[in-house]
Amino acid sequence: MPELPEVETVRRQLHQKLRGRKIRQVKILKTGREWPRGNRFTRALQGQTVLAVRRRAKLLIWELDNGTFVMGHLKMTGRFVFVGTGLQPDKHDRIVFELEGLPQCLVWSDIRQFGFLKVMNTEQLKQLLSNYGPEPLEVSPQVLADRLKTPKTRHLKAALLNQTVIAGIGNIYADEACHRAGLRPSRRLGDLTSADRLRLAKSIQQVLRESLAQQGTSANDYLDTNGERGGFLELLRVYGREGQPCKNCQAPVKKIVLAQRGTHYCANCQK
């Protein structure tokens, strides 16, 4: 559920609070999908200083002063949250980070346990990141449009969800971008005109920017590092609005399954 705007919101908050701070202690409360497991994970981080927190696609990357990185993925319910010390841990809390000079702990929790943190070296990180498509807010619309040409038979929805095509888009913004562009998610790439692709590319950038300005969308589980909800939910035009009136034309929003995902669109506005 956390997509580019949500992950970027978390990144900004983490960067602000972690930059320049030494990780004093790492406590593992519950084993997850972290690598390496257990004490090796703890030892890899304790005593390191966080130089910066970066984002690529939906990945959060802590840059440490010994040249290694902590790569994290929130998946659907992963959460970094700053909490006061001495509080009773939640049943889903997995890791507690204590930072020098910070009166709060940083807790990593994850209800569905799909998320993970991995310690990586430069080469491993470079290898991982090489598989992703362009950052949609860091390239021109034309660059994005050109990514949506092939394979011709692929559904638009499937292409938008594929991180090697364009990075950072997930189910919410795929549906929202298609609605803004007036294109049905079931359209095949080969059917799109150059103008369609360019319009879609601009819609992608527009919806991501607008959501980022609202600190993202809290559709289901997403909360930022302060436990706050994103403000973009009520500005969604189709996602999660099955049967409700389209915000353009009042026709009821339809929901189908496409690329294994719930897919929302307006049959009147989107062709």
Added chain:
DNA sequence: ACTATCCCCTGACGGC
């Protein structure tokens, strides 16, 4: 080398 499908997990919710 492709694409499509399965599956990991827990909590919320509807039906009975």
Added chain:
DNA sequence: TGCCGTCAGGGGATAG
């Protein structure tokens, strides 16, 4: 009240 089935979904693994 409780039980059961269904759904939410990113992306790696696997089947085709």
